[in-house]
Amino acid sequence: MDHCSGPARVRDSSRGSVTAETAVVLPALIVILAAGLWAVAVVEAQLECADAARSGARAASRGEPLEWVRDGVRAAAPVGARVKITRDAGRARVEVSAGVRPRWGLSLPEVAVRAVAVSAVEPGAGQEDTAVAGSARQQPELPSRAQERAVPASAGAGRARTEIEGVETA
Template identity: 55%
Template sequence: MAVLAAALWAVQAVSAQLECVDVARAAARAAARGEPLDQVIIRARTATRPGAQVAVTRDTETTKVQITVEVRPPWAQSLPAVQISATAVADTEPGYSP
């Protein structure tokens, strides 16, 4: 039973990682196109798990998005959370000036 619980927990953690990677990529592309950063952050937070932290940095050359979430197994909320993060970088579109 413990092995099954651990396997399910691992699957949930991997799923959260893949979700963070996908959302970070989409947010980096949107921010690199010049969309307002506050809108990019709001969309990224709504596309990930509750409590996600989203950081966006944009300059004339690159745009970087980092998403971090803490995941706990649903069957043992008292266990420490595993911190999962993903980072995506995109080339900033020409014409952006800070």
């Protein structure tokens, strides 16, 4: 009687198919995992931009100096984020945008994320405070990487506004 007939012969003929199937499927699984990790990084950056814009708009609407607001927004935003802050008599607007690229794929295209927050300026905000904790409030000097300018009243629908822009460098 032949010992290699029947089910044993079928098992021998399919012996290498599992290895071949794994070799075909494994790269596809790695690509799917990498795309998922990239998507998580994009969502994380979007949430960081939104949180930074919201907190910046709240601080600007309370009348904090725009340099302080910008520094706070940069601390909460992703590295390399671009920040634009506008405050006029009625509202404060903070825009934070950043590009997200996976750390493992620097040649892949960048995904742009952006968040904007607008808040009503509190009455009396933006006016100079004479005392904070018993001493005069001092505003820091404007760093060279940011630009601040007063926009004429004609450009702001009848109201003067102040804008500050800056780009975080890695």
